[in-house]
Amino acid sequence: MSTTSGQAVAAGRLRAPRPSAAERMMRAASKLTLPVILLLPAMTIIVGLVGYPLVKTIWLSFTDTRLGDLINGTSTWIGLENYKEVFTDEQLRTSLVNTVVFGSACVIGTMILGMCVALLLNQRLRFNWFFSLAVLLPWAVPAIAASSIFKWLFDDRYGFINWALVGLGFDHFKDYAWFADRNSAYVAMFVVVVWQSFPFIALSLLAGLQTVPKDTLDAAAVDGANAMQRFRLVTLPLLRPIIAVLVIFSTIWDFKIFDQVYVLAPGVPDRAADTAAVTSYRESFALGHFGTGAAIAVVLFLVLLVFSIAYVRLIGKEARA
């Protein structure tokens, strides 16, 4: 960009006399027309699908809006009341804490499992193509369907998991009710979320692993580095940029988690395992408190915005590098 405009300025300086102000404006306008026209369809879609809901949600979060208000457009402005409630009401606050703690645990679990699977797939094994394909399958299952399946797998009396655990000698798991307690419910949901999200991470890391130059690894081996050292000192540093991006991606996904919790956690006593996204939905559509629901959504949005900014800066840094 800068070079082209530089040439244009240089060309302008050579030519005399200078074009009039009106002429210059016309030229600038015509220069702008094409980009604007080209951007317009995308802009319309982004403003319509992202901008409008976002602005509306933020506006709702400052109002007291019931179902009737939503129909008749009669919401009352109450300032920061909803936000006060989000941070003082025990259940709402818990849902935010749940989101951060459970979301982070899922990110860590997904990254570790994803890395292990990627390293395995990177070995030149027979039938590797088959395994790569198989790894993709959990990702292809809709989250709601997967959650329903896992609900049965974790069923207290008829579930495969209790049956298998008892078979392995853990008698404690006979009729064990996974979703009757917050912590055990989280264990179950962790399994479902990680199972569903590791494929993308694994395949992205695999792509990264395949760009690690063989020569460097061979050189390290010649220098006497064992497998663990080669991984820690050569592979990992080379993969760092892609890992950073994947961590931010997973964080954004796992903090928004809805389907798995919505399906698996409604029976957890006092809904103690609900995440912010589910609480926001329930506050709005079960209780009819659309203002409070919107406030939770906005808080979640701001948290994720921080991660997105981190991501964009990271990308920017790399593009410059």
Add this chain to the structure above:
Amino acid sequence: MRTPKVLLAALAAVSVALAACGGSDNSSNDKASTSAAPAKLSGSVDVWIMDPGSPKIQGVVKGYATSFQAAHPGTTVNIEFVPWAQAHDKFTTSIAGGKTPDVAEMGTTWTPEFADEGAFEQVPKPKPGVYVSSLIDAATLDGKIWGKPWYAGSRALIYRKDVLAKAGVKPPTNWSEMIAAAKAIKAKVPGIYPTGYTGLTEHMYLPTIWQAGGQIAKQDGKSWTSELNTPQAVEAIRFYTDFYKEGLTPKAAIGWEEPDAQTAFINGDIAMLIGGGWTYNSIIQTKPAMKAKIGTELEPAGPSGKDTAFAGGSHLVVFNGSKNKDLANAFVDYMLEPANLNKFTGEIGFLPGTVGGIKASGYLDDPVRKPFAEQLLDHSAVYPPSPRWGALEGANIFDGEIQKVMRGTQTPQQAAQNLAKKMDEEFAG
């Protein structure tokens, strides 16, 4: 390298922005309705019916659509089944989004709530003596009627005769016999839990407050106040939750919805269940072999001597947003024609919402079904018909507090206090 990164950045921005809207719900509503000429019916209507939980009863409802369409060529009736547990959310979403069906079955406790939001078409006042009067009361808000009674029912006690015989106990008729029977079953019959009291079924635990001699709320002019902060309510909560605490109910039941308890009964995992005539029908349709083993009894009476159960039921409503109200009303009336009505109620195990229908049902002559009819006619009550009640139910406000007592993280007194506070907050708006 640059382009994909920009793309990814845009994707990330979009995905963050979407978080702000929470769960997106796709109401699959194809509004194909054309405005109908008043004389001849045409076009199509969407009808939401609560999932009755058995393919056979679903068939009866689908049969209404087929026969109605045959009688009125050129019309289409789309039936969609909505599970009870999700129905309240789904109605709220559809009303908020302006994507309601034309006709829906509405739980009686929800009719005043959504009517208060102006969601329904008003119904002309019926002649007295046509419908069950408590169902008309439940559909009334500010003197106007917003739904037509479809069916009604009350829960009673359903038990396994064989298990009680093995335990050497008689069917319980009051609370102390209920506790004794449960303990006897636990001691003498291995592999089966005595009861299936769940953590998510207010129709099981709220009536125990009546049975203890208490009230749920009292009306003062237009406003309501909770009556849960009373010794009777505390006693009721203690009675209900003790079954769980003492291991007389499966550990997982704390997170069960009512259908889960029914499934457990069908699977032979629990011996006593609070359920309605519809529960009974579902059980014997799913597992005919169980019919000979099932006995029924009125709900166990509390210390006050009352054995009151909740009188539940459904209205049929026409939504304000319907683009084809003529067809919608015609289909509602068609479903309420005596012959059609009895086909459904007989199959589902509810009593018809019309007085003539109840007389014709023959329920009082069937010894196993008689307690369900008796319970409804003489031993039942309704929850406060406040427009806020539906939201209280929808938010599982009661469930959370009851579950905490079941788990032992709070006392029945604390639960009663918290509930009274939450109810009053919600009643106050």
